Amino acid sequence: MLSVSEARRRILAGVLPLPAEVVALTEACGRVSAAPVVALVSNPPADVSSMDGYAVRAADLSAGGVSLTCIGHAPAGHPFAGAVGAGECVRIFTGSLMPAGTDAVLIQENAQADGTHVATTHTLSPGTYVRHRGQDFAAGEVVIPAGRRLAAQDVGVAAAANHAWLTVTRRPRVAIAATGDELLLPGSPVGTGQIANSNTPMLAALLRAAGAEPVMLPALRDDMADLAALERMVDGVDMLVTAGGASVGSHDLVRRGLEQVGMTTDFWKIAMRPGKPLMYGHLGRLPFIGLPGNPVAAFVCSIVFVLPALRRMAGMAQPVEPPVRAVLGADVPANDQRMDHLRATLTHNEQGQLVATPFSMQDSAMLHILAQSQALVLRAPHAPAAQRGDVCEIIRIDPAMA
Secondary structure, rough: OOOHHHHHHHHHOOOOOOOOOEEEEOOOOOEEOOOOOOOOOOOOOOHHHHHOEEEHHHHOOOOEEEEEEEEEEEEEEEOOOOEEOEEEEEEEEOOOEEEEOOEEEEHHOOOEOOOOEEEEOOOOOOOOEOOOOOOOEEEOOEEEEOOEEEHHHHHHHHHOOOEEEEEEEEEEEEEEEEEEEOEEEEOOOOOOEEEEEOHHHHHHHHHHHHOOOEEOOOOOOOOHHHHHHHHHHHOOOEEEEEEEOOOOOOOOOOHHHHHOEEEEEEEEEEOOOOOOOOOEEEEEEEEEEEOOOHHHHHHHHHHHHHHHHHHHOOOOOOOOOOOOEEHHHHHEOOOOOOOEEEEEEEOOOOOEEEEEEOOOOOOOOOOOHHOOEEEEEEOOOOOOOOOOOEEEEEOOHHHHHH
16 A cells, blocks of 8 residues: 555646636635736835824934924825925825935824924934835835735735736636445435435535635446446546545446546555545546545545645645644554544643644544544554644644645
8 A cells, every 4th residue: 555645746746737827816815826926016116104293304303302394294195295304394194105305204192283383302213104115025026926825915915016917827627526326415305225425515615615616526326337427527627536436345436437438547545544445547638536435534535635636736836735733632542554644623722732632433434523623633654652742743624724
């Protein structure tokens, strides 16, 4: 059996970044930058005030106890047209352009205004309460690198850099098909021996949150004809993901069925719990990942393998998220030859440390426990028993993972 790291390396080696497209700035959040974003303007574009007050010449206040003549007002967006001479000032506000001749701001709390005269006992140094031109970034500077998943703050900096459109990688389109004669659409009457198909909607939700466009296919029967038809159902997608039919039972037909229509299998079975019967290959040029049918195993394998592959397709610079360090909230036994992924809750202890507490039951079909989990505790093959309070590594599966 392959190790988890080797299996992931092979999957990532078999997928390539998708082509770029241009989208409106307002649609860019969650997308991945396909090219560096270079500032078209400096921010701020000129010296501006960072406070409400009076634009002054710092030299006029060097001795303290001075009265200045206010010669105008300059709200933000309405610069003062003239120049400020010795003994003069201009009333300005946060974001106001610094008038010619001034180099500091006397904040209004330290000024006593009486008509056109402004008195103060405070001294100032040049640059006090002034945001200088390009202090945030200069025109021509890269403000967003290529390969970054854009967050709201990235949209903000791109807007400040005067971009209305951004070049991003096209969203991966992923076909999802669950297999099994027992599967029903959620909401259908459930007969004897039947269950609702939880894998397809769960995986679609996971992939959509990761920036992909899921294409949900009908559940496939345990029948070679259905599997052969799958080839005709995936035209125009960038990846095929199946759930179920990947094990060794007489009705687990996915590998044999797809190999009959041209799939080349790269590997099958990995040293992982849950998720041992994972498959990976290509159907023509289409990457294919065959997930286990147990829903928890399908979810965990998607976190470990499918999401990194999607990040690679999206052009992200680092497709594999590094594990997070935490401390155990409960004792765990020694591990066997497979890498374990224990579902766990997350809290913080009195020292502020992240505490991961594995559930006592880790069955790969228990979705209710998965829904209560915020992390996967990673246990290396042959890891010795560990005690509560020991350091561990986790993968977050709460919203913070994105």
